[in-house]
Amino acid sequence: xxxxINGVRKSMCxxxxxxxxxxxxxxxxIAQKQDASAVEHLKSALTGVLGVRTYPVVVVVMLIALAVAxxxxxxxxxxxxxxxxxxxxxxxxxxxxxxxxxxxxSAVPLAKSAAAPVRLGWWNRLMIPGQVYAHSATPMxxxxx
Numbered sequence: 629x630x631x632x633i634n635g636v637r638k639s640m641c642x643x644x645x646x647x648x649x650x651x652x653x654x655x656x657x658i659a660q661k662q663d664a665s666a667v668e669h670l671k672s673a674l675t676g677v678l679g680v681r682t683y684p685v686v687v688v689v690m691l692i693a694l695a696v697a698x699x700x701x702x703x704x705x706x707x708x709x710x711x712x713x714x715x716x717x718x719x720x721x722x723x724x725x726x727x728x729x730x731x732x733x734s735a736v737p738l739a740k741s742a743a744a745p746v747r748l749g750w751w752n753r754l755m756i757p758g759q760v761y762a763h764s765a766t767p768m769x770x771x772x773x
Contacts, residue, residue, distance in 0.1 A: 639700075641707055641710075642699055642700075642704055642706075642707060642710040643696045643699065643700070643710070645699070645704075645707040645708075645710040645711040645714065646695050646696045646698065646699030646704065646710040646711065646713055646714030647692050647695060647696050647714060648711060648714065649695060649710070649711040649712065649713070649714025649715035649716075649717075650691060650692040650694070650695025650696065650714040650715065650717045651688075651692055651695075652715060653695070653714070653715045653716075653717050653718035653721075654667060654688050654691050654692065654717070654718070654721075656718065657718055657721060657722075666721035666722065666724070667684050667687050667688060667691070667721075668684065670687050670691075670721070670724075671683075671684050671686075671687045674687070691717055691721065692714075692717075694717060694720075695713070695714035695715075695716075695717040696714065698713050698714065698716070698717065699713045699714055
């Protein structure tokens with residue numbers, strides 16, 4: 629009887645560690661990307677593909693439940709490993725939902741006046757390409773304030 633209680637207690641602790649890791653990963657995704665976060669994309673995908681209109685909190689709960697399930701699927705033996713597996717939900721989300729830069733995002737570095745591009749020194753020109761575009765191969769047209 630005592631070994632069963634210890635087994636249940638250990639499973640609950642592992643699940644709680646995985647849930648904490650998953651929650652931390654989801655919150656960091658939301659904090660870093662706001663409107664472009666994987667949670668928002670998954671919410672819109674559920675609406676578009678399945679026709680299920682839902683709130684972002686439902687997607688967060690679903691991802692945390694998936695983080696807990698992953699910790700049992702990969703049989704985490706310690707709380708540290710369960711936390712790590714739960715936090716790996718962020719890597720899964722990033723793989724499933726790639727980041728799309730908003731069209732207003734400019735990757736061309738601008739000077740403080742925002743009128744002239746930054747002049748790079750000779751060393752930086754050797755190491756950094758002249759123009760860098762965020763996640764697109766085509767240059768942006770027009771001037772963005």
